[in-house]
Amino acid sequence: MLTLIPKRHRAPSDSEPIESPTEDQEAVDETATSPRKKRKTKTTEPDIAHAWTAGDRFKSAAATGLIWVFCGAGVLAFGANVLGNDAGPEAAPIEVQDAGQSQRVSAFASNFVDLYLSGSRDQEDQIAALLAQGVDTTISLPAEPAEIGDVTPGEAVQVDASTWVVTVTVERPATEEQPATQQYWQLPVITDETGSIAAAGLPSMVSTPGRGGLAITPGDQVSDSAVEDTITAFAQAYLAGQGETAPLTAPGTAITAITPAPYAEASVPSVRTSQEIPADPVEGDVVRTQITVSATTADGSVTQLGYTVDLRWRDRWEVSAINPTSTTTTEGDQS
Template identity: 30%
Template sequence: MKRSRRKARREQQEWPEDAVVEATEPAEQDDYEAPDAAGWKTSTAGLAGFARLARVATWALIASGPLIGVMALLGSSAPAQSAPKSAPAVQSSASTGPAGFAQLFVGAYLEAGEGSEKNLAPYYSGSIALTHPAGTRSALRTQVMQAHEVSSGYWSVTVAVNVAAKSKKGGYSDAGVQYFRVAVQSTGSGDATGYTAVSLPAQVAAPTSLKPGDLGYPTSRGGGASDPASDTAASFLKAYVAGQGELDRYTSPGVRISPVVPTPYASIKVTGVQDDSSDSASTKVPGDGERRRLLVSVDATDADGNSFPLTYALGLTSRAGRWEVSSLDDAPATAATSKPSSDPKAQAPSAPAAPTTPSGSASPAGS
C-alpha cells in the first residue's frame, strides 16, 4: 500500500517536469524559429528593394540612351569645331617685334667697327670682319618706314636712320637720313618668339614720297582778325594751349574738350586762317546750324620766349549769331571731303573728331 502510494506520489512529482518539458518545447521551437522567420522576411524586403532599384536604373539607362549618344557625338566633334585655325608665328598685322628688332640691329651695325663685331652677335650669327674704327658712325634716331611679311615668319623691314658721321678731327657731323633694309626671321610663337637677321643690312634708297592731296580749305583769310569765325578760333586756341580763358565760352553745347595740361605756352598769335567758305570777304554769321571748317596756323610762344609754329583743324557751328567750336579734328580735311563752295547750304561732313576720354578731353590735333 505504502509502496503504491509512494509510486503514485513519484509519478505526480515527475509529471509536471514532463509537462513542462513538453509544454516548453514548442515555445523553445517557436523562439528558435522566430529569428529565422524574421531574418527571411528582412532578406526578402531587401531583395525586393534592390530589384526595384535595378528596374528603375535599367529604365533610366534605356531612357537616357539617346541623350548619352548625342553627348558622346558632341563631345567627340566639339574640339574639331572650336579649335582655332593654325596661324603663323608672326602675322603681317603684328610687325612690332620684327620692326623693333630691325631698329636695334641697324643701330648696333652703324656703331660697330673693328674689334667690336661681337656686339652684332645678338642680331646676326654669320661671320663678319669690320675694318673701320668703331664709332665711325652713330645712329641718332631710327624709325621703321616699311615692314612687310615676305613669307610666314620672314620679314623685310626698312629703317630710316638719322646718321651722325665722325670726322678725322673727332667731331660728329650730320650725315642726313639714310635707309637700311633688314631681312628678319622669326622663330617660335607667343612669349617664346625670337628673331634673327639672315644677313647684314642693305643700304637702300628712300621710299617713294607721296604728294599730298589738296586740302579742303580753298579760302584764305590771312590773319583773320576781322572774321568772327577766325576770332572764335583764336580765342579757343588761346584757352586750349595757353590757359587764357575758359574753353566752354567758345565751344558748342555738349562739346567737351579739355585744355592741354600743363599749359605749354604763354601766348598764341594767329598767323593764317583758311576755311571752306566761298567768300573771303563775308564776315556775316549765318543762321543757326551752319558749319564751317577752319585750318588755323599759329605761332605759340613759351615762357622763355621761344616761338613754335603749330597748325589746328577746327570745325565751327553757328548758333545765336556767333560761331562756336564744335570739333577739334584729328586731321585737316581734304578737298575730296570738303563741301562744294558754290552751295552755301551744303553741310560739310565733319572730319573725324578727336576721340574723347571718359573725362571729356579730346586729343589735340597738330600739337
C-alpha cells in the same frame, strides 16, 4: 598661332640641368656690352640674342604656345555652343598681319642696325650669331666703335609668310667734317612658326623716303570775321591760358585748355576751309577749318602749329572739335 618667347635669362627649373657656359658663349657674353651700351641705357630690350638657333628655349616656347592654342580652342568652342549652329554660311578666312609679331620684327631690326653701325671688331661674332643660316657671315667692323644717335624702327612690312623688310632711321651726330644727318637703313628679317627671328642679310643704306605725288587741297583763306574771331580767341585760351575755353565751345563738347599753359602768346595767321561758309548760317551748320597757330613761349621762341578745327553754329560760331595735325615747324630755341 600665338607663341610666347621665353626671357633671355630664365631661371632653370629643378628638372633641368644647369649647363656650364662654353668658351664660345663666354666670348659672346664678354662682348655683349659695347661702348654704345655705356652711352645710353635702354629700358627694354627684345629677346633677340641667338634667337635663330636657341633650340631648347624654343621647344619650351612651342609647348607654352600649344597650351594657349588649346585654351583658345576651348573658348571658341564655348562661343559656338552659346551662339548656336545656325550662324549661316562659313565666310572665307581673312589673313590678318600679327601686330605683335610686327612689333617684334621692328624691334629686332632696330637693335640689329644699332649694333651693326655702332659695333666694333670684337662684336663681329655677336652680329653673325643674329644672321639666318646660309647668310654670308663675313663681317668687317672698325677697330673702334662709331658714335651714332637715336635709332628709330619703322613699320615692318611683311613680304610673305616668313619674310619682312624694316626701314630704320638713324641719327648721325655732327662732326667737324659734316653737320648732323639722318640716314635710312633697310634690313630683311625672317621668322618661322616657332617664333624664331633672324636677319636675312646685312643692313643696306637707302635714300630718304620721298613724298611722291601726295597732295592735299588746302582750301581757301577764310575772310569771315566771326569765324576768325572765334578761332583766335579759342587758340589763345587753349594754348596760352588767355581766357576760358568753355564760352567758345559748343554745348556737350569736352574741350579744356592745356594746363599748365605751354605758351605765353598765340595768334592765328591762317584760317582755311574747303567749304563755303554760309552768309546766313542756321543752327547746326558745321564748318571744318585748317588753321595755323603761331605760338610764342616765355623765352620768345616761336613755334608754328597746325590744327583742324570744326565750328558749329548755334547763335554764333563755336568750336565743336579740335584735332592736331602731324606737322610743326620751329623758329629759335624751344623750351
